[in-house]
Amino acid sequence: MNHNTPLSPRPLRHLSDVQQRVMTTAHLRARGVSTADINTQCRPGGSWQQLLPGVFLLRPGPATIEERLHAVLMYAARSPVTEPAVPTQPGAGAGEPAAPQGYDDAMITGLAALALHRFASAPPLLSLDRVDVLVPRLRRLRSTGCVRIVRTPGMPEPVRISGVPVAPVPRALADAVADITDAGVVRRLLTEAVRGNHCEPAAVVRELTNARLLSRPHVVDAVDSLLAEGRAIAEDRLYRLVTEHGLPDPVWNVDLRLPGGPLLGGLDAYWPDHAVALELDTRAPRQDDDAMWSEYARKREHLERLGITVVHVTPKKLRDSMEQQATVVRTALMASGDRDPAAYVVVLPR
Known part of the structure; x- marks a missing residue:
């Protein structure tokens, strides 16, 4: 702040340091600074400068990256930086902020x-x-x-x-x-x-x-x-x-086929002794998304009719909750002993 400009005594502690250096016309007027005062301070050689329409840097010299970003937000925001409000809570001090500062x-x-x-x-x-x-x-x-x-x-x-x-x-x-x-x-x-x-x-x-x-x-x-x-x-x-996570080794990247019959589809991992299959869903949401999902669903339904349990995993789940996904696979492997034997399928490298 330039000490030659009369600002109101309203406290600024609800604002960050950069928001005390970068202010809008509305903020300055709320603190007792007139339009004439603003124009005077922003003259060539003055203590302030206009960064954007209605947004001012209250010091000379080039704006920092932080000041520039806040100036951009102050220009664009519907209600930039929360102003102090009359406190409603008993015992609250006058001029305390009603909400955290931000940009709407x-x-x-x-x-x-x-x-x-x-x-x-x-x-x-x-x-x-x-x-x-x-x-x-x-x-x-x-x-x-x-x-x-x-x-x-x-x-x-x-x-x-x-x-x-x-x-x-x-x-x-x-x-x-x-x-x-x-x-x-x-x-x-x-x-x-x-x-x-x-x-x-x-x-x-x-x-x-x-x-x-x-x-x-x-x-x-x-x-x-x-x-x-x-x-x-x-x-x-x-x-x-x-x-x-100590899971038994599967066979990786394989195709399944019925003996002498059609191809059942590719899998990322398969545990033949447990008849448990794992498929990574790496589909991208493009225009053919519905068709791809229908293919996923048909393959899964076909395998499950043959007694093969299919575990469907997304990359996001692997990234965010790997332990939970390991538990899902382990549970499917352990449950295989309680199911009827699956149909015999041929496992081929993909």
Whole structure:
């Protein structure tokens, strides 16, 4: 704060340090600063500067990354930073905040969000000429300065990173990829999302589908690489599930066939002595999702009619609850002794 400007005595302890340096016109007026005072402070050589329309940095010199991000959010948010309210609880001090500070209906997305999520393949925040900010579709805002407004019919739940609301990785990826034409960059971003354990491939593909980006050949190629990477990671976790949790060794990656009959389908793991099959569901939510799911369901029903128990596991479950999935497999193996013998099937390497 510049001590030459008369601010009201209302306390600022509900604001973070950066929110005491970056304020909107409304915040300044609420503290007794007139429009004339603001204009005076923002003259060339003055103590303040205007970062965006209606958003000011109350000190000279270049804005830091943190100040820039908060300025973007203050410009875009419906109700940026909670103001102090009259306390309603007995004994509460005057001017205490009514709620935690935050930004309504605005969050950082795109490359800036990926940088905040610590993506090595995303450009550093300092190098970005603009910051994408996600807002509801009906908000009346325009892109200006370093701010690019990205609209959505439904706002995702933000992730808080150092007090900044940030779009979850799948949504941030979709918003970033929408403006990238370099196939290599797109592939690196999508692959890192899975390799860095930020999210599952299905979540990324779902957002890319919603954004109508799968009509672009370079995005489709990157998605194929993403799915292959996700499949390899899921298979590695499946191997770990068996070895680290003391399960008997299955036969891996096999096809089952009735003797002299049709092919029953491929499996990721099969325990012949127990007639227990395990299948990884690595489907991506594309346009043929319903057809693929129908195929999964038909195969499962056929195997179970033959007396084979099918355990269905998703990559997300392997990542988030491996021990629980090991218990599911172990229970199926132990229960095999109580079932009628399964039909004889031929096991073939895939």
